[in-house]
Amino acid sequence: MATGVSLKKYKASHVIGRSIVNVFETLESEVRSYSRSWPVVFDRAVGSWLYGEDGRAYLDFFAGAGALNYGHNNPVLKRALLDYIERDGITHGLDMHTTAKRDFLESVQEVLLRPRGLDYRLMFPGPGGVNTVEAALKLARKVTGRESVINFTNAFHGMTLGALSVTGNSMKRGGAGIPLVHATPMPYDNYFDGQTPDFLFFEKLLEDSGSGLNEPAAVIVETVQGEGGINAARIEWLQGLSELCKQHGILLIVDDVQMGCGRTGPFFSFEPAGIQPDIVCLSKSIGGYGLPLALTLFKPELDVWEPGEHNGTFRGINPAFVAAGAALREYWTDDTLEKATLAKGEQIARTLDDLVSEFPSAELTAKGRGLARGLELASGELADRVAKAAFERGLLMETSGPEGQVVKMMPALTISEDEVEQGMTILVEAVRTVLR
Amino acid sequence: MATGVSLKKYKASHVIGRSIVNVFETLESEVRSYSRSWPVVFDRAVGSWLYGEDGRAYLDFFAGAGALNYGHNNPVLKRALLDYIERDGITHGLDMHTTAKRDFLESVQEVLLRPRGLDYRLMFPGPGGVNTVEAALKLARKVTGRESVINFTNAFHGMTLGALSVTGNSMKRGGAGIPLVHATPMPYDNYFDGQTPDFLFFEKLLEDSGSGLNEPAAVIVETVQGEGGINAARIEWLQGLSELCKQHGILLIVDDVQMGCGRTGPFFSFEPAGIQPDIVCLSKSIGGYGLPLALTLFKPELDVWEPGEHNGTFRGINPAFVAAGAALREYWTDDTLEKATLAKGEQIARTLDDLVSEFPSAELTAKGRGLARGLELASGELADRVAKAAFERGLLMETSGPEGQVVKMMPALTISEDEVEQGMTILVEAVRTVLR
Amino acid sequence: MATGVSLKKYKASHVIGRSIVNVFETLESEVRSYSRSWPVVFDRAVGSWLYGEDGRAYLDFFAGAGALNYGHNNPVLKRALLDYIERDGITHGLDMHTTAKRDFLESVQEVLLRPRGLDYRLMFPGPGGVNTVEAALKLARKVTGRESVINFTNAFHGMTLGALSVTGNSMKRGGAGIPLVHATPMPYDNYFDGQTPDFLFFEKLLEDSGSGLNEPAAVIVETVQGEGGINAARIEWLQGLSELCKQHGILLIVDDVQMGCGRTGPFFSFEPAGIQPDIVCLSKSIGGYGLPLALTLFKPELDVWEPGEHNGTFRGINPAFVAAGAALREYWTDDTLEKATLAKGEQIARTLDDLVSEFPSAELTAKGRGLARGLELASGELADRVAKAAFERGLLMETSGPEGQVVKMMPALTISEDEVEQGMTILVEAVRTVLR
């Protein structure tokens, strides 16, 4: 039963199935997308499994587009959340001090920052990924007095005007309705398949005072591009980028909204590179349970905000603080999860490599790092068919990349090896069905 | 206890009280604001009351800046929410079909739209107010092929680049770090104290092909400006604006993020004007329980989105759907709440009028509609002192307006008449303390 | 004969008359405009008369859109010019020092600035009006560090992107192909027919920190709007504007490209207001003979340019310096021309007033100051018919205003009273023909 309040209505609507479909189709805008790929009405979810209202189970290799790293309705977090709601803890608190917020801040300090030697200030920029990206861009511009930002080919940072202006996808950019003009795209790692030295173009433009490149306030980068097609930048490329930014007095923003919170293994995706970005954007899985939460971290010397200069109504969702803090304390006080993520990532990678070998003429490419994995096919149409074949077998995966040509595997980090194996077995069948 | 997980740490931090304060001050950015006015660590909340961790109760005339119209932790919604979480209903669902979403959509259709004869399509633009504003602006530009937008003096629509560009406050605009250039401000109702006919300037600029005004895609308006200082536009002004937009083929966007959901009496604040905006923005209290949720409603013929052309991770927070649907069904199937809101609004208005009479030389002005009420003082400094004096007596109110000169009263709509009376008694004392 | 070089070709083309017409129609872009109103091939011109190649004479009440204040081929300037060219004086000199330039600079200092107590620096921004406007806007932005500019309804400042962004005409703005976004239009003097106090809107927006108006670097204004329809701002309005700018630290730019050089009587059109703009734009008649020349004058403390930060190939047209200097010395060492201009302006005004009285139901309005005069008709179509009827009688006038509803009379300042009378006689006939 949905809510405990509308039992009669709920049952009634169940009976007249057609009208149920109708409310989605007649009321909801054409902008909806995932529901077109997966024509199911989902009802419940636990761990790596979603259940349709008909009871059918679906294995989740999608994980809320990276917002459910700890699985659906993780029992540890659920317990903390239910207890908090039950006891009438503050729910909505703007940026007021609350005990739940203090608890969370302490966890951030003790579990995330101190052990990694990171000295950051933290702001709550609003509930979602775009809020942290917009806050990061505003801060970088305010600090430097410059307006231009460097983004990368096939970047994805969100759909509000500031975030959209640093996003690559042309269809999404077109939705802005105004020219998006304050960012210049540079080639992401391996954009030219190794034909050119790293940063050849970017570095020359920066050094040449006649290049016509506006002096950038910041570079914004994803260490692995999720929406862009699971493109993993090499560690040395990230190091080079950090170095280049330092040399030219450009702030480095790592958008870890999708790849942070352990998606690639370590909590922060940039840890293996040994770099310390000036600004870090977190959202999605930071809330732990799938409730909206976002953080912007920045070096203390960048904290030039006026009180209230950036604000928003949903900066203090305390149930999210509770789940978020519980997740940090449960999963990040040692390296168990990190190691398991890397191991399961390798498990997927092996199967992908086998597929690449099995279809030598199919132009397959295995991509990714940690539990952000992708299989690139020769076209978006083929990838769609693979994802559809997998869905028919009970596996949820989306496609990404500019042409949608990459089948994307992002299961919960808490998935079991058996579940990974189940998923990969379905993937292999789906690929074989499509490519044979 | 905060979470059930970190009992030992939590207790420890309680003991070392100083370090607790420290985590707010040392880790959180200078951008924080409300916590500066209210130096309390809040712990619990029920209805119109918040409780500090020391157990002290505070009467809430702030209501999460309008996000808590049904009070803190409303028991009806709480029950629905706990049941839903307990039974492992989908938490995070992007734009997938879910039973909780269907339930909510049906409630929107049956409770909100059909009885009011409103024919709208609905999209979930992301979790908060800025998302619905950004989506509305993008859609208006896409539909019309124009880029310019008309906003009003002292408007507030949010802090992402698109929303900020239609916001008036100069300090907040300054935070953008780039010129905000795609909107032109027009005088809000009564901006010149009745010295000029309504729309004198706006209408002339529209009709004069040499005026230099870029042809607008849309007008975005709040029927009552909350952040702008509780400025309530007259019904006939709203009607005139709607008429003007129709004549010139300009889309009318009503930002009902703060003033919708019954804040001024009826569910939609524009109902008394008998107008039907082309696009309506909802957020804040639409989620019912204070969880992030936002809707963008628009006339069916405007639904020109491509699938996925606007998206976002937190468009499908199903616990928010559950609470939101429960709130609609609990409070909006008859006019009980609307009438009570208007009555309690009058209750406040009478006291404000008395204060104005009591201090004839103090330039006080009573403002507002429904349960969005304000007392304007001669300066921001006086208003701050009134709010501070009220806080010391246990009443939470914020100030608004360009100089912060308006003390803002926005209690939960579910507040009792007694609680209103308690609050107004404190307000009167606070005003007397400051002005005498 | 056209050039002394191509006699044979010239004669040949004369014979095959059709092909002559063809080269205008087949080679020149559709963008041409005046040649559509006046289907004549002009050949020679002296004083206030142009001659078609068939020898027909046309009385010129147009004067090169204000570029020929001293008449066509003024003999004094012609002599100076011929002598200079004959003796191989420098023709093209960029910003090199030349004797001709020194001569001109001394004349500016001695004839224009010193007697008026004006302390300005001078730059040569390029050959035409847009160059001085673009330089003025760039300088104002550089000095203030702000980007926004206030322009006025029905302003005209030119067709390059910077100048176009402060121009009102919607058709011309549309030609930009990008949103023109860095200026906000304010109502020009008398825009509301005296219904509102001067600067009501502008002043309120400036004083209200929540108005949403970006803080302006500068105001750019024409004292009489020529292209906008011969709208003459009152002296006290100009004084109020100057005062308002001072109070708010906004630079005042007077675009005197069309109304300077004596068009309204005094050399600078702002002299009667007793104000000293921060920046003054001159072009059109400053060159004297119709050769391209432009100046930007600004207060010495604004001279923050880096060497070469603004440049251009045609900043040093020395024959123009020669004619320009000669004009200053011939016409501006006493007040003879100024007085004559005012007298002839009155002469026109009387006839216009008579016409207004003669056709009480025709909604005629007589407009203007000095020798910038206009007769506003009820529509652009009527004004076109008047201009056409005048042309058929041998009088050249253009129309202006947003709908082209104003017949514009701008004869050379050197026109004789008799010639004025001839022109006005034709005008009266033309109006009677159209309105009766």
Add this chain to the structure above:
Amino acid sequence: MATGVSLKKYKASHVIGRSIVNVFETLESEVRSYSRSWPVVFDRAVGSWLYGEDGRAYLDFFAGAGALNYGHNNPVLKRALLDYIERDGITHGLDMHTTAKRDFLESVQEVLLRPRGLDYRLMFPGPGGVNTVEAALKLARKVTGRESVINFTNAFHGMTLGALSVTGNSMKRGGAGIPLVHATPMPYDNYFDGQTPDFLFFEKLLEDSGSGLNEPAAVIVETVQGEGGINAARIEWLQGLSELCKQHGILLIVDDVQMGCGRTGPFFSFEPAGIQPDIVCLSKSIGGYGLPLALTLFKPELDVWEPGEHNGTFRGINPAFVAAGAALREYWTDDTLEKATLAKGEQIARTLDDLVSEFPSAELTAKGRGLARGLELASGELADRVAKAAFERGLLMETSGPEGQVVKMMPALTISEDEVEQGMTILVEAVRTVLR
């Protein structure tokens, strides 16, 4: 004598030499530049020689920054000009039909377009280079409905906002005072010293729908970058660029303001590539005598202008038409000038090559094509010293390139071989003086 009018004043000022210097220094803005390098007051000029007021002669390897391809005060053009002025031909004609304009148009048609098989429409966009660039950009945006433009590293197109936005030099861009945001720089030919295939980056960005590059309306290119440091694009690079534009539906604009009119040999610099740009910008030497004139040529199908949609006061400087037409007829009815230009270009190139060989460790590079030649030194400081040493020996040359590291040789095309030799002898001495 300067003007025939102010003899007395002129002589007086000559006597008080100090005050003469003063008027340049006290009145003219700090923005002046060339006059700082060449502290001479020039008086007369003939052919390739300028004369200071003290009578000293200077050999001109600068040619008005390319505006004097036919030399100073070319006698053929001078005769035509004097005759025209003497006979009171129309001087200032806006876009009215005149006999002088017809003559010029016919010459363009017969001498330039028809023999080259070029089918273009022509507009007069205003007097100078920025006008034709601004008109070209406006037209490209209007035709395509797109706003973005691709420019190249180290491009120079002018100083008004539209032209500046496609210019590379950071100091000049900084003068805009607003973000210049509607262009994206791509690497010019050989920007990476042959390390990458041509158009590697540009092509990939165009083909990748996720690249984040806004779809361009146009590419604007100089075939040889003059201000950028005499960078000559290879013929095959221009061909590749033309092909790339065609494939992607992007308009190709060749800015031939400096390199057209025979500077590189053929009249249009793009002729050797066998390409036909969609839009061609001409100015500088098109006027022949150094008087301001500019043309924009475009394919007939692009002629979508509304009448008057782009205009300007100085579009019809008829004396410039006369000189321009005379120049076309004198120099472009056969290939004599083209061949001579190429021969004299080789003459310079040989000396430059010798210098490169003579100083193997000095990192000298010989650059250029036709009579646009440059010698790149290791630094701007060295190039300045060479130019200064040359000036002291009576040779005028400027420096260009982002660091001013290239000594630029652009004599009149009509220079004699002897004069070339004189100039190169001085250059060799100057280089030796500096480098030894």
